[in-house]
Amino acid sequence: MVVDGVPRAKPPPEVCVRGALEWEHTLVAFLVGKRLPAIKVKEVLQRKWGQVGVLSFHTVSNGVFLIKFENGHARDWVMDNGPWDIWGFHIALRKCTKGMSLRLEECRSIPVWVKLSNVPVHLWSNEGLSYIASVLGRPLYMDAPTTKRQTLTFARICVDMLATSSFPTAINLDLDDGSSTVVEVEYPWKPQACSLCKVFDHANKSCPKAVRREWLPKPVVQACRTPGDADGWITIKRKNPQTIKEVPAGETQRNDENHSRREEQNHPHLPPKTPTKDGEMPITAGKPGEPTSASPEINPLGSKVVNIDGGSIMMDNNRGKAICTDPQPAGGTNSSSKKKKKKGLNGVGAALHISPND
Template sequence: MEEVKGWNRLFKDERTMGNLQYFPPKKEGGQTFIYPPDDIVEEGISKWRSSLVGQFMDKSLPYFLVKKAVTGMWSQFGDVEVFSLENGMYIFRFQDEATCDEIMESRLWHISNKPLILRKWKPGMQILKLALSSVPVWVKFLHLPMEFWTPNGLSYVASGVGVPLYADKVTKEQKRLGFARVLVELDVNSDCPKEMTICRANGDSVTVGVIYPWLPPKCSSCKAFGHAVFACKKQDKKVWIPKQPKTPKRKTSPVGKQAMPFDRTIRKPVGVSKTKTNAEGLRLSNSFDGLSGDEEMVGVEKPRSPTTFLQVFEKVLLSNGKGKMEGNPGMEGFSPTGGL
């Protein structure tokens, strides 16, 4: 049986990138250095030269939704390949660089009402480290003198806003001289001036207007585009503290006035029959105590009435015409000649 000399023979097939080769690196000072030739680098650049890097301002969208959206809205520009990255970014590869320029210069593209930020791919771009501390935006420069409609002249003017990337096709060909349109890398700390003054060496100066057709929201707390400061997740959260109930105040008497004492007198219920016995043992009762006006106070000494019950009885007999009562030996308290 023939001995297999290397693992590469076991996995060698006709798949893409299946025929890989080993190039020994160099070890210096405990570090590994790789020195690829220029033709290897140029081969990779030519493959991705006609590509755009896209990202969303906020949370990224799923791959199938982005793929379906760009296939429909970019169908007029030809075929497009969509590649998804781990950090929610996408790479869109087209047939040529002219298609990339046309898509970049057309307008601001939206997918599911979210702006899609596009950048041209360039060699050495570390896509996974792209942050939203700076974004490319189109800027219009109004009343720009003719002598500044050159690559260097536009570069000086656009540098007053941010880092100039490139001008659109119409500006390059100078077919529209009303304003110059330049794509600028805008930093989050930029003050976005509305006008700038161009000063020449001879002392002349001219004012140029600046218009931003679209600006993304930016947060001054975390220094990033994509959200406002009130929606920042890194901002200190407010702690909710429940409101303490108020302690009720005790009611006090007004100054200079004394509170009326509480009357604790217990009154006998009205309607209960009261029974009394006279000197002869005769029971006298009145079932209508409410009409007599004679309320018995329990716990309070009852004041003595100046008129006794027998005197009232004698008065009743006199009113009936029977005269005065004679003294009765069996009834104490009667006076034979006594009157009221």
């Protein structure tokens, strides 16, 4: 029918009742945190739950499935023996009710199994455990060992927890005698939740509403920009530019005298230097063995040797003087090829071949 131009449909109440009875023994399975192929999920659940009865598998959306059982006993067995996982990924189960949302992105709460340790014995009852678990969320049911009190080490309870929960790990319990104790909380599986969207469909890091960090230029850098700078570049100036100052002539001479005085103190074995007069250029002494600028040029005739009356005359390269050497004795071996050492510039003689025909 059309009401105010809007098409509307209103089924009779008996149709809704018959439809709700058809899905009475059905579980809604939420695969949180992982998307697996529906055919693989069906194979795993059929192998795990097929032993309690016949079940049918229905895909609602990506990550949401309906598992329909023949009776409530098989459904409750699956609920009591949780938690369940598929290939290591937890699957959250909830009883199908009339009007519940079947979309994971609209799921504000989800069933989570918790383990409560250090529970006082006098509170180990359905009412006492429900009171403690209500701090975490809405208690749904307990597993069979907890209900039968087979072990009092810890209690396992399925709690419907909100996506905004902080998942506390401890509960402070105040007792009737005025004392207090701490009940430890452990989560075998903790679903990823988005605190911004308040759903379990995704985590905060992948939330579309999350604030993204964007790089922005610093105000200081913007202030340094000039119209001539290229895009993305700025001109950087030195903080302390060096300036060259002109030193007076008298200051330079005093600095040289101070430097010479320090050299004499550091090297006392060196001969004292002749002080320079005004207008004269100082002569810098070179290293030992090296000619200085004040030394005379090397005599080009110093390398020639003249044999006179069986003797030899060598020219000193440093001073240009002739040095006479005595002739070798007649009994000398291979006197024609005897090598003489000539005194060189740095005190190391150079070997010269002396021939009697020269």
